[in-house]
Amino acid sequence: MLHDKLAQNGVRGHVTLWRVCDDTGLKTPVHAQPNQIQFSWGFIAAQQLGFRPAPNRPSYHISAMYVEFENQTNPGDAVQVPAFGRDLNTNYYNSLVSASTHDFLRIPLTLAPATSVSTGYEANLSVDQQANKLTFFVQTAGTTGVFGKTFSHTVNSKIFAAALVAAPEFGDRTKDVIFARTIFNADAQLTKEASSQIGITWDIAFE
Numbered sequence: 001m002l003h004d005k006l007a008q009n010g011v012r013g014h015v016t017l018w019r020v021c022d023d024t025g026l027k028t029p030v031h032a033q034p035n036q037i038q039f040s041w042g043f044i045a046a047q048q049l050g051f052r053p054a055p056n057r058p059s060y061h062i063s064a065m066y067v068e069f070e071n072q073t074n075p076g077d078a079v080q081v082p083a084f085g086r087d088l089n090t091n092y093y094n095s096l097v098s099a100s101t102h103d104f105l106r107i108p109l110t111l112a113p114a115t116s117v118s119t120g121y122e123a124n125l126s127v128d129q130q131a132n133k134l135t136f137f138v139q140t141a142g143t144t145g146v147f148g149k150t151f152s153h154t155v156n157s158k159i160f161a162a163a164l165v166a167a168p169e170f171g172d173r174t175k176d177v178i179f180a181r182t183i184f185n186a187d188a189q190l191t192k193e194a195s196s197q198i199g200i201t202w203d204i205a206f207e
Contacts, residue, residue, distance in 0.1 A: 011037055011206050013180050015162065017190060018199035020139050027199055031188035035164075035180045035202070039086045044166045044177050058168035062113070062179055065138045065200060066093060067105040068161040069151055069192075078186035079160040090176050093163075096147060103145025107138045108170055118205045132206050136164065139199040140192070146173070157192040160184055164202050180204070 013035040018027040047060040070079045084092070096102055113134040117125060121132055140159070143151055151157045163181040167173075180202075184190075190198050 014203045015182050016201040020197045020199045022195055035182035037180050038178045040177050041179045044179055060166040060168050062164055062166050063109050064165040064167040065107050066163040069157045069159050071101045071155040071157050075156040075191045079189055081183045089178055103147050103149035106146050109136055134204045136202045139197045153192045153194045158189050159198050160189045162200055
């Protein structure tokens with residue numbers, strides 16, 4: 001049925017973790033997995049696609065990542081993370097203010113996302129429109145999380161989850177909207193090392 005075919009259209013994402021050497025910038029892939037698209041992605045898309053006269057139109061383009069970490073006594077322990085629904089939003093992150101060892105980095109996307117076309121999707125697009133996928137990249141930076149907890153190899157800070165975020169005013173976190181989130185598999189959670197950062201590549205395809 002036509003309705004069933006239309007229902008297959010949507011958005012999907014894929015996340016890759018990297019070790020990034022501080023001295024050389026060399027990126028070594030560690031793990032890749034799909035993500036979950038949150039319900040609030042629809043709000044982001046509607047805000048970007050809908051017409052609103054400037055200068056009153058805030059930009060809800062994807063412009064940040066949240067990178068969650070836990071400081072551990074034993075770096076060999078996996079971070080225990082509960083399952084989450086598609087309705088998870090910034091209220092979850094606000095609640096981390098009271099967590100004792102759990103915090104997150106709020107990292108701006110300083111590079112424009114790369115554009116490409118999904119494998120096998122080329123025939124669906126005209127020659128001058130071969131782009132339906134965006135690739136975002138960030139790497140960890142700084143020594144403290146949003147709520148002031150130390151992010152460092154000295155306290156065994158372990159990355160275990162991340163979110164892709166629209167931040168229309170980077171100076172005002174209350175306006176952030178979550179596009180997608182993922183929890184990394186236990187064997188892929190990465191502890192901060194003294195000589196390297198942790199990078200995240202995030203592909204989002206519209207199909």
